[in-house]
Amino acid sequence: MTTRTERVAGKRQPIWPKVPADFVRAVLKGHSALGLAFAAAIYLVCLSGSIAVFAREFQRWEHPAAPRIEAAAPGAVQTAFTGAMAQAGNGVEHAYVTLPSPELPWLLITTEGKAGEHAWIADGQGRIAESGASPWTEFVTHLHINLHLPQTWGMFLVGLTGVALLSSLISGLLAHPRVFRDAFHLRLGGSRRLQEADLHNRLGVWALPFHVIVSLTGALLGLTTLIVGVLGLAVFQGDVNKVYALFLPPLPKDDPRPAPLPDLAAMLRQAAVRSPGATPAYILMQHPAEYGQATQVGLRQPNRLAGTDALTFDREGKLFHASYARDNNLGKDILGSIGSLHFGWFGGGVVRVVYGLLGLGLTYLAASGVTIWLARRRDKGRPAPGWERVWTSVVWGQPLAFAVAALGVVIAGAGAPLSLPLSLWGGATLLALAVSGFVEAKALSRACRAIGGATLVLVALGHVALRGGLAGDPVAVIVNVVLLLLGAGLVASALRGRMVRSAA
Numbered sequence: 001m002t003t004r005t006e007r008v009a010g011k012r013q014p015i016w017p018k019v020p021a022d023f024v025r026a027v028l029k030g031h032s033a034l035g036l037a038f039a040a041a042i043y044l045v046c047l048s049g050s051i052a053v054f055a056r057e058f059q060r061w062e063h064p065a066a067p068r069i070e071a072a073a074p075g076a077v078q079t080a081f082t083g084a085m086a087q088a089g090n091g092v093e094h095a096y097v098t099l100p101s102p103e104l105p106w107l108l109i110t111t112e113g114k115a116g117e118h119a120w121i122a123d124g125q126g127r128i129a130e131s132g133a134s135p136w137t138e139f140v141t142h143l144h145i146n147l148h149l150p151q152t153w154g155m156f157l158v159g160l161t162g163v164a165l166l167s168s169l170i171s172g173l174l175a176h177p178r179v180f181r182d183a184f185h186l187r188l189g190g191s192r193r194l195q196e197a198d199l200h201n202r203l204g205v206w207a208l209p210f211h212v213i214v215s216l217t218g219a220l221l222g223l224t225t226l227i228v229g230v231l232g233l234a235v236f237q238g239d240v241n242k243v244y245a246l247f248l249p250p251l252p253k254d255d256p257r258p259a260p261l262p263d264l265a266a267m268l269r270q271a272a273v274r275s276p277g278a279t280p281a282y283i284l285m286q287h288p289a290e291y292g293q294a295t296q297v298g299l300r301q302p303n304r305l306a307g308t309d310a311l312t313f314d315r316e317g318k319l320f321h322a323s324y325a326r327d328n329n330l331g332k333d334i335l336g337s338i339g340s341l342h343f344g345w346f347g348g349g350v351v352r353v354v355y356g357l358l359g360l361g362l363t364y365l366a367a368s369g370v371t372i373w374l375a376r377r378r379d380k381g382r383p384a385p386g387w388e389r390v391w392t393s394v395v396w397g398q399p400l401a402f403a404v405a406a407l408g409v410v411i412a413g414a415g416a417p418l419s420l421p422l423s424l425w426g427g428a429t430l431l432a433l434a435v436s437g438f439v440e441a442k443a444l445s446r447a448c449r450a451i452g453g454a455t456l457v458l459v460a461l462g463h464v465a466l467r468g469g470l471a472g473d474p475v476a477v478i479v480n481v482v483l484l485l486l487g488a489g490l491v492a493s494a495l496r497g498r499m500v501r502s503a504a
Helices: 004-010 021-037 039-052 055-062 074-088 135-146 151-175 192-206 208-222 224-235 240-245 264-274 330-343 349-379 385-412 419-435 441-467 474-503
Strands: 092-098 107-113 116-122 128-131 279-286 294-300 308-313 319-323
Touching: 039 135, 039 151, 039 208, 039 349, 039 385, 055 135, 055 474, 074 092, 074 107, 074 116, 074 128, 074 264, 135 151, 135 385, 135 419, 151 192, 151 208, 151 224, 192 208, 192 349, 208 224, 208 330, 208 349, 224 240, 264 279, 264 294, 264 308, 264 319, 349 385, 385 419, 385 441, 419 441, 441 474
Parallel strands: none
Antiparallel strands: 092 107, 092 279, 107 116, 116 128, 279 294, 294 308, 308 319
């Protein structure tokens, strides 16, 4: 016979020791409070981030007829830059050249200055072909990065949202001691609240590494200003410029006198010699038309997550600062990989698709947490129908608002100002919130899904009709097909819900 000790030893042991019930209840309350406090911000940041993963694809979708090239010769880059500067006029403070890559096969020149920000796309010979403005893509990326608030405050709020999301993940694990043990247990077909709770918990576990990476890197990116400020106070008596100097090259002495444009072709040739095997990725210029100009050439090293060589030249084309990926220590590799890890901008299209799907899963996680809390209140006899309607307008009003913004850009064209999609999105969001004051939650959900889905279908069809979306960039065709499928899926889900209610 086996002893009791042997029988106990033979049982599957829990992943961590038994957690006291009082501790679990306290953490669960904290988890709920934290999720509710940041619910809308977390949901919006996650949803916009899932879309922003495909920023390059949306840029190509906005310009389906733009010339696509695999590489740009140094002379063509110089010609394109000179042409763009001529169109930008005086007062250009910064200029940025994006060199062709598999994700974005364009020669794109962007300028910033007194006349605002402008962009142009050039062909393989360096001739300006069309405007490079991408208002829809810019709207989505800025919404994710700083919520279209002033840069410092917006990024700080998004960073706090990342901290709240990471804290919610940790508290959620502590509040559910059996979450790993029940990782593949789903109660389907019974109580909707229990079904939602199981799916919420399972998604939290299945994609936990992704959730942690995205929330942690998002918090670090958003709180950069605060982190730099704290380091400046702790190490350099409050001088944050000395902190930035640890990572950024020094700038030449300020000299605003007009000067000839830098010789980018010569700098590209010199950079190719100094970084053999690397692919030129970008050129960043400070005060390009002044004597105090500086030009940085970035080259991407293959098979490295933080693999960018940065060579900085003065006005005469002399190299005065160089940073090579091969010389990075662990800290620099971590810092250099934060952005790529957060957005999934590594490993090609497959990684971006995976990031997009996992991002939508994280978006569902944010939405379902509040839904479960509201359902639990209803089951306990303390329903909050007003908040149910408001939350429904937030969850299903956002896909509708994004679709309306995209439709506006398709109709107005790529030359539309950024204010157009922003105002359309804001108007649709406020309208959904206003309607929630007198429309029942289920009806509001069906209406938002039906109208949002139909609008997505119109976006795809309008793009084909107005932008020639079938004859240009194949990526634009793929985007339109995805929009059609998403739109049809939303409409079908709304109609199915209506038919189920009618049958009941």
